[in-house]
Each structure stands twice: as structure tokens, then as C-alpha cells.
Amino acid sequence: MTTEAYADTEYWEKRWEEGRTRWHRDYVENILKNHCDFLTAGGGKCSIFVPLCGKTLDMKWLAEEGHTVVGVDIVDLSAQQFFTENDIPFKKHSIEDFSVYEATDDAIKIKFFVGDVFKISAECFDAVWDCNALVAINPQDREKYIQKIDSLLKPSGRILLTTYEYDKTLRNAHPFSMPPGDIEALFSSFNVQTAETIDETERFKTNFNLPWAKRHVFHITRKQQTS
Numbered sequence: 001m002t003t004e005a006y007a008d009t010e011y012w013e014k015r016w017e018e019g020r021t022r023w024h025r026d027y028v029e030n031i032l033k034n035h036c037d038f039l040t041a042g043g044g045k046c047s048i049f050v051p052l053c054g055k056t057l058d059m060k061w062l063a064e065e066g067h068t069v070v071g072v073d074i075v076d077l078s079a080q081q082f083f084t085e086n087d088i089p090f091k092k093h094s095i096e097d098f099s100v101y102e103a104t105d106d107a108i109k110i111k112f113f114v115g116d117v118f119k120i121s122a123e124c125f126d127a128v129w130d131c132n133a134l135v136a137i138n139p140q141d142r143e144k145y146i147q148k149i150d151s152l153l154k155p156s157g158r159i160l161l162t163t164y165e166y167d168k169t170l171r172n173a174h175p176f177s178m179p180p181g182d183i184e185a186l187f188s189s190f191n192v193q194t195a196e197t198i199d200e201t202e203r204f205k206t207n208f209n210l211p212w213a214k215r216h217v218f219h220i221t222r223k224q225q226t227s
Ligand SMILES: C[S@@+](CC[C@H](N)C(=O)[O-])C[C@H]1O[C@@H](n2cnc3c(N)ncnc32)[C@H](O)[C@@H]1O
Pocket: 012, 013, 023, 024, 025, 051, 052, 053, 054, 055, 056, 072, 073, 074, 075, 078, 115, 116, 117, 118, 131, 132, 133, 136
């Protein structure tokens, strides 16, 4: 059984400093491309929140598609690497508990807040792209996290979420196993649709020595939609 200690800021900083960011992909997530119509309600220009964003290239791709993107990550190095590795010019300032990196190229609307997602109180967003975020949150903080996401989402907002599922008795660490039942229970005031399930056995065998794994993609909207 693999169990990691409570992942606090120090834990994540150490991982970034040591370059142990195996979750990072040097390509845009296919799930995002395949489900972007849902995320953007058919392709209109949206404001999109990317919690626990790391240095994902998905933010650049979304901004290049014309969307306004706001990311948040607790480790400053993730923001530094995101802007420098992608050659995106930026300016930096501070707002309350956050350092904010902001792209200065008007064609790419990206703001990257460095700080704790639980402290963010930005404007409301049209959509949330949760990729490897909820599954990285400590289990005891999940409900608080859903409340935060709820508070940042417009009444008509949409959440595109991915999780993993594997045998929980073999691993109790991030990325945590979160099958559809867990997501339906956590998002009880939302409509949760399992839009796709992908076999992840090979990757989880190699990375975590687990015998099987799946990845789920969820389309989430509020039960009572008002605009
Ligand atoms: C597993 S990584 C996923 C990164 C990104 N979503 C991706 O798929 O490449 C989780 C990220 O969450 C960040 N993080 C952890 N706790 C956080 C918190 N409370 N507030 C903001 N970011 C946090 C970590 O620094 C780390 O970069």
C-alpha cells in the first residue's frame, strides 16, 4: 500500500524544486481538445479557471483559442517555468495573498495566480478545467475545494473534470482514486455525467505498479441552471 503524508505547500515546493513533476505533459491534453465543445458551450469565447494548474500547456492552448484563462498554483516555480518555457512575456504584481503573473501580449489572455486555491476570490468563471487537480487535493479538503469551485462558477457554468480509478486498497496517495460514485457524491448539487472512460492500465503499471487503472472524464453542470 502506498501512502503519502498530507501534501502541504512545503511538499509541493520540494517536488517542483527537485523537478519531480511527472504529472506534467509536454503536449496539450487530448481530453481537453475532445471535450472543449462542452467546456466552452459550443465554442464561444469563455473565461476559464484552471485550478492547481502547474505549468500545463492547456492554458496556453485555451488562450490561443481566444478564451480568457486564469490559473492558480501554490508554487511560484510553476508560474516562472510556465511563462519562460513558453516564451510568453509577462508582468508581475501582488494582490492580497497572491503574486500574479499576467501575459502582456494582448492576444493571449492569461493570468496566473501564485497562492493557495482556497484563498482565491476572483471573478466568476464560465468554465473550470480540472485536470489532475481534485485528485491531488488531500481527501479531508475535498468538500472545501468543491465549495470553492462552486463559488467561482457562474450559475450557468460548466466543469470539465478528469479523475482516475484504481484499487484504493493498493494506493492512498495522489493522484487519488476517485470513481464516478465519489464524484456524484461530492457534486451532489450538480448534474454529473461520465462522458468518457479511458484505460490507463499501462501508465499506472509503469508509474505506480498498479495492476489496472481507468481515467474518467466528467461533464458537470448545476442542477438548477439560471443565466
Ligand atoms: C498533480 S499537480 C497537477 C498540475 C496540473 N494540473 C497538470 O495537470 O499538469 C498538482 C499541482 O497543484 C499544486 N497545488 C497543490 N496544492 C495547492 C493549493 N492548495 N493551491 C494551489 N495549488 C496547489 C501543486 O503545486 C501542483 O503543481
